Amino acid sequence: MSDTLNIIFAGTPDFSVPPLQGLLDSPHRVVAVYTQPDRPAGRGRKLTASPVKQLALAHDVPVFQPKNFKAEEDCAALESLGADLMVVVAYGLILPQRILDAPRLGCINIHASLLPRWRGAAPIHRAVLAGDAETGVTIMEMEAGLDTGPMLLKRTSPIRQSDTTSELHNRLSILGGEALMEALPGIAAGSLQAEPQDDALANYASKLDKAESKIDWKLSAAELDRQVRAFNPWPVAQADYQGKPLRIWESLLIDQASEAGPGRVVACNRDGIDVATSDGLLRIVKLQMPGKRAMSAADFLNAHDLEGALLG
DSSP states (O other), X not given: OOSOOEEEEEEOSGGGHHHHHHHHTSSSEEEEEEOOOOEEETTTTEEEXXXXXXXXXXXXXXXXXXXXXXXXXXXXXXXXXXXXXXXXXXXXXXXXXXXHHSSTTOEEEEESSSTTSEEESXXXXXXXXXXXXXXXXXXXXXXXXXSOSOEEEEEEEEOOTTOOHHHHHHHHHHHXXXXXXXXXXXXXXXXXXXXXOOGGGXXXXXXXXXXXXXXXXXXXXXXXXXXXXXXXTTTXXXXXXXXXXXXXXXXXXXXXXXXXXXXXXXXXXXXXXEEEOSSSEEEEEEEEOTTSOOXXXXXXXXXXXXXXXXXX
């Protein structure tokens, strides 16, 4: 049996691009790409193709964009491709059992967590928010449950003290592509053994809600620093300043005690704006007011005097 596979790729956002590029550069054949329908984007709300669709079209790969797989013709079209394997990376649609069973070797998923640690929609954000020391990617066999399938391969990455979700997202995207290339020979040969997940160790990485972005200064500086990093680039942590939302893009944890109450600004200089918490200081390094661009604390202080201010 040949180790060259006919592969259907399903993905939508930027996170999916490195794995697809890896497949396109490999000896395997990408027979079709599935991605979500074009969405309005930008100020003009013009219909825009997903990053995955743009890459597929650049390589003359057929693209399919069903809204779901409830229609018989959409299921039949995928089955008619005769694929050996379907690779799913942040596709955004639930696959019914009929689709999971269609490829000869089934469907695999690249999940941005060391399963079963974080199952669900926001594993990167939740890992940063929880203060995990490491995360990674898991290549798993897909089944009907939410990220519950047997695991084929894991690759780890440390979560650095300064890592934002944005930075970790980009790193795991590349790591996912590398892990996929490593796993495919064993999948093709049938030699890669799947390991069941321990459900007792699973946590649900729920989708982010804007309400979670509100800073509570009664928390510790360590917790708030994780919140700032976890919610960059969205929804961005925010505090109240003079009745307006102050978005906090970057911060630093300052291990220094303060007698000031939580939310009180205790120091302002070009290095940042130090705010008291229940434990330690949170230094605001980059911030943004409504209708303004994000800027460094030094630039912000040129037009605002926050010394002694109380942030909500």
